[in-house]
Every structure is written in structure tokens, then in C-alpha cells.
Amino acid sequence: NAGVTQTPKFQVLKTGQSMTLQCAQDMNHNSMYWYRQDPGMGLRLIYYSASEGTTDKGEVPNGYNVSRLNKREFSLRLESAAPSQTSVYFCASREGGRNTEAFFGQGTRLTVV
């Protein structure tokens, strides 16, 4: 059982380049999330999708776009990467409902130079 799978695991971008981080879950979960984690900052919510076809902004959405392609997949796009977007990105999914656990992917370490 793969759970939540993120690709790629590592990426180096030049300032101004674009890229898409992919996330897929095989647990039939309704809700999916993108977080970024910076040293000393904990996990900060970028965007989330409560169900297929819906997306909403989180705490730090500027510079990002998302697509909930289907129930399994939730992608995060950086249109014009900036050094401030250097971070570790985690995708997570939940079945739905306030009392449900979030499962995390293995993370993507992104460096923007």
C-alpha cells in the first residue's frame, strides 16, 4: 500500500523557472493538502482541497497554484520560482471529517537558486 506518493523527491530550480509538484494517494481520501516546512516555522498550509473539484487557499498561497485533477491527484505549481520558495513541501490526505488522521507523503526538497 503506497499511501501518499510525491514526485520528485529533490529539485533544484533557477529563479523564474516553473515546475509542478505531483501528489497521488491510493486511500480513496476526500481531502488533500499541500504544506511547506521551513526551519523553525513548522508546517504551513499552502492550499487544500476538501473534495474533488474544490480548492481553497491556506495560510501562504502566494506564488502557488493547485489543481485537483481527480480524487487521487493534487498538484502544486510554481509559475515563477523565487528563492523564498526554497523549502520542503509535503502533500497530505485525509478521509474527511474533523476526527480523521492526515497521512503525509515523503516530501519534496526544493531549492531555488
Add this chain to the structure above:
Amino acid sequence: QKEVEQNSGPLSVPEGAIASLNCTYSDRVSQSFFWYRQYSGKSPELIMSIYSNGDKEDGRFTAQLNKASQYVSLLIRDSQPSDSATYLCAVNRDYGGSQGNLIFGKGTKLSVKP
């Protein structure tokens, strides 16, 4: 005030001692609370969840919730070096009928010394 607050630590305890990790939250309507453990370079994994006031025990771990004080804690008994990690407190932010989303604290780094 940040929505979920934790002491960043590091918290250092000797092996075999009790480690106490604390978290406060600002949204009074929150109903669901989670503790995640994150080893360095790894993704977070769930340790405990708690939804009702009082204590919830699972092995060496006890979660405590006090909604009136907006306070949730995690106790680790008989701490082991393998417990050395960052512990993240997460609170579900409800939006009316929506299940809401998880808001995390900055985490407390725990170090258990042999």
C-alpha cells in the same frame, strides 16, 4: 496570537524520564487535536489524537486535553533515545459544516539522552 503555539525547545530529558510537551490554541470552537512525530529528514506520522476533555493513553503516550483552557499536552513515559524527534501539535480548524483543515504548531524538538 498564532493559532497553534508550542515551545520550540529543545527539550532535553534523560532516558527513562517523563517528557512533557505542551500546546495552546486560539480557536475556541476547535474540536479535534493531533500529535505528530517527525524524525529529522522524514515526514510527520501520527502519534495520538484526542477529541474529548481529559486524558487518553496509548502505551507510553498520554494525550491530555483541556478545552476550557485551550490547552493540549503529550506525555511520554519512560522516554527512550528513539523518541528523540520533533513533536508537532495539530488542531483541526472547523468551518461551519466543513471538516476544515489541520493547522500545525512550529513543533517542539525533544532530545532523550542515554
